[in-house]
Amino acid sequence: MRPPVPWKWLFLMLLPVLGPGAAAAQFTLTPAEVEQVAARKVVLRSNLDESQRRGTVRAAVRIEAPPAVVFDMMIRCDDALEYVPNLRRCLVRDQAEDLSWLLVEHEVDFGWYVPSVNWTFKADLVAGRSIRFHQVKGDFKANEGLWELEPTDDGATTLLLYQAFIDPPGFVPNWLARSTFRRELPRMLLNLRQRCEAQQSLSSGPPSGPLARATDPPSIE
Secondary structure, eight states: OOOOOOGGGOOOOOOOOOSTTOOOSOOOOOHHHHHHHHTTOOEEEEEEOTTSSSEEEEEEEEESSOHHHHHHHHTOHHHHHHHSTTEEEEEEEEEOTTSSEEEEEEEEOOOTTSOOEEEEEEEEEETTTEEEEEEEEESOSEEEEEEEEEEOTTSSOEEEEEEEEEEOOTTSOHHHHHHIIIIIHHHHHHHHHHHHHHHHHTOSSOOOSOSOBTTBOOOOO
16 A cells, blocks of 8 residues: 555646546646645546547545545445436446455436436445446446545545546437536535545544445446
């Protein structure tokens, strides 16, 4: 495990995401973005095609809870159904005995104007540190990426880093794809932060016990 790093001075360098349109460059926050993170704002960066519907999206947010709390929240479907916008179904289809990976099914319902989006993804887990995911079947042309959790020196705060290459289903209109990048992703991160911080306020430390169960599945979108 890498040593913890202070979020305020951190240059966020994420591993490249594999995908036909993924950016090869590392994700490094500008000084202005470092200040945004310190001010508890969501940092959002995108590299999209001309239609603004397909490409690489990166985000960062500060959460006042240890990485273990954030990680556990992200791999529980009961929680995901509360903080992921428009998520209607979340089921674990399979998992490793040592919980190093999970196979998860999601259904996203945007309403009457577009069919539900269904996809199944594999999530490779490093407990309290990272979640790498990719679609194995479903409606997306591509959806794969990485979540990383960086602790502060005292371990009390998490810098949550995200990057993904996304090519949405053809039946999703351009305006809705753009809204997902610009509005739904920040909304999801803020909802996640609210739930993690609320849980942390009720607990004196990181949760104990298994990271996930077949009846208590994960969420990565």
